[in-house]
Amino acid sequence: VALTEFEIIRRYFARAQLAFARDGVVLGPGDDCALLALPPGEELAISIDTLNVGVHFPKDADPFLLAQRCLLVNLSDLAAMGAEPVGFTLALSLPTVDENWISQFSNGLAKVAQSYQCSLLGGDTTKGALSITIQVHGRVPARQSLRRKGARVGDRIYVSGTLGDAAAALCWMQNRSPFRGKALDDDSAEFFRNAFYRPQVSIEAGISLRRLASAALDISDGLASDLGHILEAGDLSPGSQTQNKASGRIGAVLDVHKLPLSVMFLRYVPPARQLALALAGGDDYGLCVTVAPALEAQAVSRMQALGIEFTCVGQIEKAPGIRMRDAQGVTAPLTFRGYQHFGVKDG
Amino acid sequence: VALTEFEIIRRYFARAQLAFARDGVVLGPGDDCALLALPPGEELAISIDTLNVGVHFPKDADPFLLAQRCLLVNLSDLAAMGAEPVGFTLALSLPTVDENWISQFSNGLAKVAQSYQCSLLGGDTTKGALSITIQVHGRVPARQSLRRKGARVGDRIYVSGTLGDAAAALCWMQNRSPFRGKALDDDSAEFFRNAFYRPQVSIEAGISLRRLASAALDISDGLASDLGHILEAGDLSPGSQTQNKASGRIGAVLDVHKLPLSVMFLRYVPPARQLALALAGGDDYGLCVTVAPALEAQAVSRMQALGIEFTCVGQIEKAPGIRMRDAQGVTAPLTFRGYQHFGVKDG
Numbered sequence: 202v203a204l205t206e207f208e209i210i211r212r213y214f215a216r217a218q219l220a221f222a223r224d225g226v227v228l229g230p231g232d233d234c235a236l237l238a239l240p241p242g243e244e245l246a247i248s249i250d251t252l253n254v255g256v257h258f259p260k261d262a263d264p265f266l267l268a269q270r271c272l273l274v275n276l277s278d279l280a281a282m283g284a285e286p287v288g289f290t291l292a293l294s295l296p297t298v299d300e301n302w303i304s305q306f307s308n309g310l311a312k313v314a315q316s317y318q319c320s321l322l323g324g325d326t327t328k329g330a331l332s333i334t335i336q337v338h339g340r341v342p343a344r345q346s347l348r349r350k351g352a353r354v355g356d357r358i359y360v361s362g363t364l365g366d367a368a369a370a371l372c373w374m375q376n377r378s379p380f381r382g383k384a385l386d387d388d389s390a391e392f393f394r395n396a397f398y399r400p401q402v403s404i405e406a407g408i409s410l411r412r413l414a415s416a417a418l419d420i421s422d423g424l425a426s427d428l429g430h431i432l433e434a435g436d437l438s439p440g441s442q443t444q445n446k447a448s449g450r451i452g453a454v455l456d457v458h459k460l461p462l463s464v465m466f467l468r469y470v471p472p473a474r475q476l477a478l479a480l481a482g483g484d485d486y487g488l489c490v491t492v493a494p495a496l497e498a499q500a501v502s503r504m505q506a507l508g509i510e511f512t513c514v515g516q517i518e519k520a521p522g523i524r525m526r527d528a529q530g531v532t533a534p535l536t537f538r539g540y541q542h543f544g545v546k547d548g
Numbered sequence: 549v550a551l552t553e554f555e556i557i558r559r560y561f562a563r564a565q566l567a568f569a570r571d572g573v574v575l576g577p578g579d580d581c582a583l584l585a586l587p588p589g590e591e592l593a594i595s596i597d598t599l600n601v602g603v604h605f606p607k608d609a610d611p612f613l614l615a616q617r618c619l620l621v622n623l624s625d626l627a628a629m630g631a632e633p634v635g636f637t638l639a640l641s642l643p644t645v646d647e648n649w650i651s652q653f654s655n656g657l658a659k660v661a662q663s664y665q666c667s668l669l670g671g672d673t674t675k676g677a678l679s680i681t682i683q684v685h686g687r688v689p690a691r692q693s694l695r696r697k698g699a700r701v702g703d704r705i706y707v708s709g710t711l712g713d714a715a716a717a718l719c720w721m722q723n724r725s726p727f728r729g730k731a732l733d734d735d736s737a738e739f740f741r742n743a744f745y746r747p748q749v750s751i752e753a754g755i756s757l758r759r760l761a762s763a764a765l766d767i768s769d770g771l772a773s774d775l776g777h778i779l780e781a782g783d784l785s786p787g788s789q790t791q792n793k794a795s796g797r798i799g800a801v802l803d804v805h806k807l808p809l810s811v812m813f814l815r816y817v818p819p820a821r822q823l824a825l826a827l828a829g830g831d832d833y834g835l836c837v838t839v840a841p842a843l844e845a846q847a848v849s850r851m852q853a854l855g856i857e858f859t860c861v862g863q864i865e866k867a868p869g870i871r872m873r874d875a876q877g878v879t880a881p882l883t884f885r886g887y888q889h890f891g892v893k894d895g
Binding site: 227228231232233234235236237238239241244245246247248249250251252253254255256257278279281282284290291292294322323324325327328329330332334336338339341343346348349350417418419434 | 574575578579580581582583584585586588591592593594595596597598599600601602603604625626628629631637638639641669670671672674675676677679681683685686688690693695696697764765766
């Protein structure tokens with residue numbers, strides 16, 4: 202006999218490993234709403250993301266790993282705001298009730314939830330094509346959140362972690378070039394599997410960059426595309442088109458020879474493909490931040506103290522657009538953009 | 549050329565009719581997170597719900613109406629907590645980019661968003677089977693929220709609005725008995741269409757019942773099933789199984805001859821089907837609340853002042869289970885339950 206929606210929730214989601222007590226959570230799952238409290242002087246940061254089968258992950262994705270990715274990509278948005286996780290909601294659509302799948306998915310969620318102290322607050326379990334929507338809720342002191350808007354001419358552009366690993370991992374998982382027909386050794390396979398399913402999200406990095414970064418976001422669509430958001434910051438807010446015209450006119454130069462690339466990336470991705478994957482490949486979920494020159498040393502030393510790779514990859518300039526600059530100082534306009542769900546955007 | 553994800557968001561979602569300024573919204577769409585502030589002494593109430601094509605609505609559902617239903621069923625959860633809407637997030641999966649569909653959907657959202665002062669805070673637009681997940685965010689003074697837990701023996705059971713109209717509407721839209729082959733006149737068609745797509749959610753009702761209702765929820769799965777949640781309240785919270793054994797042991801009697809049924813319902817649904825649709829049919833989204841006898845008159849007069857139909861349909865009793873009682877005082881155990889997504893739960 203198939204489990205009812207209530208039984209699924211009771212057994213696999215409303216359990217102490219997932220829906221645990223957490224400061225600020227007044228009421229967890231089981232009522233019409235969950236209830237959150239905020240300490241005085243703090244704001245609640247929220248972000249929602251959907252991962253769909255066949256679009257964001259393959260049908261046979263390991264549910265334990267998939268769950269980790271689902272929650273981590275959302276936590277990445279909190280990190281990019283300088284916020285600290287409190288809890289998350291889960292809207293899960295399942296085509297059938299596969300208890301083994303659900304159990305492993307729940308375990309993957311619990312692993313990340315516990316390590317980030319992000320408790321399950323509530324959710325909805327429905328029948329439908331496999332789809333996972335998670336909303337995260339975090340807290341950040343008022344006026345200290347990291348925004349996309351705020352970069353100024355002369356600011357240095359930094360990224361955390363390495364670039365392109367997740368995009369390379371996707372090529373591998375889809376048996377595409379440069380991995381087509383290649384059998385990876387266990388270490389390589391684990392590296393790329395983790396690069397895709399378990400992005401290294403550092404909440405501490407975001408918190409440490411409060412009051413230091415002039416602008417910040419997480420790299421989800423590829424550095425080229427996401428840096429573009431920083432340059433056009435605020436464009437999506439209503440009424441901001443005029444307000445942000447000024448920041449929309451700034452540009453950037455990227456020192457392509459300084460892009461942080463992993464050993465595994467360099468081992469498998471041929472030089473001719475490296476730039477495309479590192480700049481236009483998405484899913485890395487490191488941070489991209491801009492820092493005023495006067496605060497640069499402090500930001501670098503804080504990241505160093507956290508053991509986080511933090512690399513200066515360029516600078517904000519007055520001239521609009523993004524330019525690539527090589528070790529010889531030769532510049533060329535950037536011609537590829539990040540991943541887009543629908544259609545292709547001109548660069 | 550297909551629109552990009554960014555263009556869809558810019559044109560149809562990050563517009564002033566949807567993402568409008570609202571007290572408590574520090575930062576709206578366009579950044580990694582939205583930011584909310586809470587006045588001191590208030591709590592944030594959140595609820596997430598998914599509607600999937602082919603499960604919760606037909607593929608050819610009118611997008612203008614569908615959008616209204618999506619937001620209203622979520623607002624209903626805020627009403628049931630006694631919370632006031634602030635804003636909502638939207639995770640929208642679309643199989644293709646149909647601008648006409650998206651535009652109408654956006655208009656439907658805007659209609660409800662404006663009438664309930666619930667601003668779009670952010671979202672995610674992805675490719676996938678048509679699926680709409682909305683999370684609502686509301687505020688409620690600390691310790692004044694209406695919970696499912698709290699009903700006591702002797703409390704009266706009240707419902708707002710009428711019962712069964714949405715379930716009847718579903719029969720009509722699916723051309724099932726008692727509507728099979730029947731052509732409805734325009735008034736009837738509009739009544740049933742609205743019953744399903746535009747449930748009458750009253751935020752004021754929830755607010756007015758603060759400090760008066762001992763327990764509350766919205767009727768989404770059918771009165772029988774949802775009243776069961778009040779009787780077993782808190783069962784889904786971790787560690788609550790022992791804690792709530794006491795409330796899990798209470799029961800209720802429903803005066804089936806007092807169930808509020810609409811004129812249209814009585815006109816189309818034959819007597820033999822009425823009880824099943826009114827008690828086990830879902831989607832009505834009225835409130836079901838329990839009120840201590842001492843507060844009953846006050847609750848009734850407040851609902852009357854709001855012009856809300858508010859009907860006593862029974863009473864909480866010591867004996868577990870739900871019993872039906874007819875006008876002659878004859879009781880029988882309730883034998884049908886509300887809608888369940890997976891499998892069938894025994895009564």
